[in-house]
Amino acid sequence: MSAFLAVFRREVQLALRHPADTLAAVLFFVLVCALFPFGVGPAPETLARIAPGALLAAALLAALLPLDRLFGAEAEDGSLEQLLLSGLPPAALAMAKALGHWVTTGLPLLAATPMAAAMLNLPTEAWGAAVIALALATAILSLFGTAGAALTLGARRGGVLLPLLVLPLAIPAVIFGAAGIEAAAAGLEPRPYLLLLGALLALALPMAPLAAGAALRAE
Amino acid sequence: MHRFANPGRFLRLTDAWMPWLWALAIAVTAAGAYWALVVSPTDWQQGETVRIMYVHVPMAWLAMGGYTGLAIVSIMSLIWRHPLADLTARELSPVGAAATALCLATGSLWGKPMWGTWWVWDARLTSVLVLFFLWLGHAALVRAFDDTERGARAGAILALVGIVNIPIVKFSVDWWNTLHQPASVTRLDAPGMHVDMLYPLLTCALGFTLLFAVVVLARTRAAVMERRVRALEMARARRLDAPQ
Numbered sequence: 001m002s003a004f005l006a007v008f009r010r011e012v013q014l015a016l017r018h019p020a021d022t023l024a025a026v027l028f029f030v031l032v033c034a035l036f037p038f039g040v041g042p043a044p045e046t047l048a049r050i051a052p053g054a055l056l057a058a059a060l061l062a063a064l065l066p067l068d069r070l071f072g073a074e075a076e077d078g079s080l081e082q083l084l085l086s087g088l089p090p091a092a093l094a095m096a097k098a099l100g101h102w103v104t105t106g107l108p109l110l111a112a113t114p115m116a117a118a119m120l121n122l123p124t125e126a127w128g129a130a131v132i133a134l135a136l137a138t139a140i141l142s143l144f145g146t147a148g149a150a151l152t153l154g155a156r157r158g159g160v161l162l163p164l165l166v167l168p169l170a171i172p173a174v175i176f177g178a179a180g181i182e183a184a185a186a187g188l189e190p191r192p193y194l195l196l197l198g199a200l201l202a203l204a205l206p207m208a209p210l211a212a213g214a215a216l217r218a219e
Numbered sequence: 220m221h222r223f224a225n226p227g228r229f230l231r232l233t234d235a236w237m238p239w240l241w242a243l244a245i246a247v248t249a250a251g252a253y254w255a256l257v258v259s260p261t262d263w264q265q266g267e268t269v270r271i272m273y274v275h276v277p278m279a280w281l282a283m284g285g286y287t288g289l290a291i292v293s294i295m296s297l298i299w300r301h302p303l304a305d306l307t308a309r310e311l312s313p314v315g316a317a318a319t320a321l322c323l324a325t326g327s328l329w330g331k332p333m334w335g336t337w338w339v340w341d342a343r344l345t346s347v348l349v350l351f352f353l354w355l356g357h358a359a360l361v362r363a364f365d366d367t368e369r370g371a372r373a374g375a376i377l378a379l380v381g382i383v384n385i386p387i388v389k390f391s392v393d394w395w396n397t398l399h400q401p402a403s404v405t406r407l408d409a410p411g412m413h414v415d416m417l418y419p420l421l422t423c424a425l426g427f428t429l430l431f432a433v434v435v436l437a438r439t440r441a442a443v444m445e446r447r448v449r450a451l452e453m454a455r456a457r458r459l460d461a462p463q
Contacts, residue, residue, distance in 0.1 A: 147380065151373045155363035164359060165377060168352035171345065203383075211380050214297075218372035 003088040004096050011100025021066065026108045029062035033116040044121045051120035052130070052181035056174045058116070059134050063105050063141045064166065068159040070097055070149040071216070084216060091213030098146040098209060106138035122185060129184035129194065133177035136197040140173045141166070143201075143208035150215035172200055224301040226443045233440055237433075244433045248426030254419035269416075271329040277424040278322035281431050282350060283385055285315040289357070290382045293375035303439070305371035306446070308378065309361045310438035314431060316354035323347060334398060342391035343399035350388055353381040 015022050036054045040046050074080035083093055113131050122130060148166040152158035180193030255273035262269035289311050296304035326344070327337045338344065357374050364370035392401040403412055412420070 147376075151360060151377055152363065154366070154369060155360070155373075156365065157363060161356075161359055161363055164352070165356045168349045168356065169380070171349055207380065207383075211376050214376050215373055218369060218376070 003086055004092050007083065007088070007093060007096035008100050008103075011097065012103060015100075015104035022104055022108055025062045025065050025105050026112045028065060029058050029109050030112055030116055030119075032058035032061060033119055036120060047121040048123060048185065051117065051122040052126075052133075052178040052185065053174070054120055055113070055116060055122070055130055055134065055181065056137055056177045059109050059113075059138055060141050060167070060170055060174065062109060063101075063138050064145060064163055066101065066105055067145040067149045067166070068152070068162050070101060070146060071153050072158075075153055080216075089213065090216045091209040094146050094150060094212030094216060095209040097149075098142045098212075101146060102139050102142040106135065106142055109138060110135055122181070125187065126181050126185035126190075129190040130181045132194055133180045133190075133197060136194065136201050137170075137173040137177040140197075140201050140204050141170055143204040144169045147208040147212040147215065150212035153215070173197060176200065224295075224299070224303050226303050226306075226446075229303055230440060230443055233436055237437065237440070240429070240433045240436065244426065244429035247422065248430055251419060251422035251424075251426040255423050259419045260415050265333060268329060268332050271325050272416075273420055273423045274427075275322060275325040275329060276420060277427040278318050278325065279347070280424060281427060282315065282319040282322050282347065282354075283388055284428075285311065285318060285431065286350060286354070286378075286381070286385055289315060289378045290385075293378040296371060296375045297379075302446075303443070305367075305375075306442045307435065307439050308357075308374055309371065310442050311435050312354050312358040312361065312374075314435050314438065316351065316358055318431060319347065319351040319354055323351060339398050341398045343388070346384060346388040346391050349384055350381075353377075353384060357381070 033054060036050060037047060040050060071080055074083065084090060088096075110131055113134055114127055117127050117130050144166050145162070148162045151165065152161045155161055176193045176197045180190040180197065183193060184190040251273070256270055259270070259273075261267055289308055292304045292308045292311065295301055296308060323344075326347075330339070331337050357377055360377055361370045361374035364373070392399055
């Protein structure tokens with residue numbers, strides 16, 4: 001457990017000492033959201049119509065950005081091998097990495113969600129649902145993304161390959177997340193969709209670290 | 220099963236089978252195609268377009284069955300480290316991707332006259348599209364490493380993660396209210412299709428399945444031989460490199 005916490009703390013510390021990297025992902029998220037009004041026109045009702053899906057797609061793309069370096073630096077300087085030899089199970093190492101990725105990328109995105117939601121003219125009564133949906137969806141992406149990063153570690157075009165592997169698996173999260181925000185925006189109950197999103201997270205929680213751990217062991 | 224995992228024995232055995240398998244696969248496919256495209260009746264509602272089914276349905280079965288096969292081969296590769304399982308998985312994914320692409324393309328061609336649209340985002344179509352991406356991802360991942368061993372391992376893990384999509388594809392038409400019709404052949408009661416259409420469909424499915432298997436076998440044989448050639452070349456280079 002202490003090794004798990006140490007890995008997790010290290011991830012957070014690294015992110016805190018390079019705040020520009022963390023901020024870049026948030027800025028990317030806001031910028032992608034800002035592109036939509038230019039693309040579909042600034043009509044408020046059109047923007048409100050596409051806001052749920054646009055928010056989710058932008059958040060998932062932004063969360064993908066730091067993933068291709070998740071294990072990269074440590075694999076190059078050999079510390080990944082040391083971590084694997086430390087007695088910490090590879091799946092637990094992957095779990096710590098996924099948690100670290102979510103705390104350093106997913107959480108800052110949540111802080112920027114109200115701003116992005118306002119830019120896309122999402123009704124204020126849906127903001128709560130949007131934050132919950134994004135929290136769950138980014139957590140799912142962190143988990144699958146960690147597995148993808150472990151699988152593509154050492155690949156020739158790992159950075160290009162990673163989204164190709166991870167995004168198809170994220171489609172259900174986009175579907176249920178957007179449906180939840182849409183329901184809240186229409187004054188309906190977003191709970192069933194958010195619960196389904198939670199179920200997806202519950203599925204990814206054991207599965208993705210195990211796959212990532214197996215991939216790390218193969219490295 | 221382990222007896223056949225030896226690449227040398229695999230080559231020797233399939234060497235004798237290959238011409239027969241090719242002949243059988245082509246004969247059954249040709250018979251199925253003639254039966255389906257010429258002999259079988261037109262649909263009272265859909266007219267001639269119903270014949271798209273004889274390609275679409277077998278390709279959909281192959282897309283799912285092939286992926287299940289990929290998962291089984293991947294399990295073998297992870298547990299027993301059979302080199303033949305790695306090679307089969309590597310050669311299976313482009314063929315599976317082709318079957319899935321054909322399933323999507325024929326479905327799209329069929330959807331235009333029947334539903335009035337090339338594509339809808341319903342659960343069945345979307346989950347098959349995800350399956351297509353999984354096939355492509357596997358094919359790309361396996362080939363992305365200079366160390367083929369590492370690529371095989373990564374591909375096997377990805378194939379096992381992706382298997383969660385197969386039940387979603389299969390049951391999407393039951394779980395969600397989709398535009399795509401529910402299963403009409405693989406049902407517990409009698410198939411919801413007249414024998415005049417069912418038999419040519421099953422013949423086509425058998426023909427395409429044989430063809431799929433033969434193509435994968437031929438590709439795997441080529442991959443085994445390629446690996447052998449590379450090993451011989453490496454050995455030769457090492458011999459030339461060694462001090463005299």
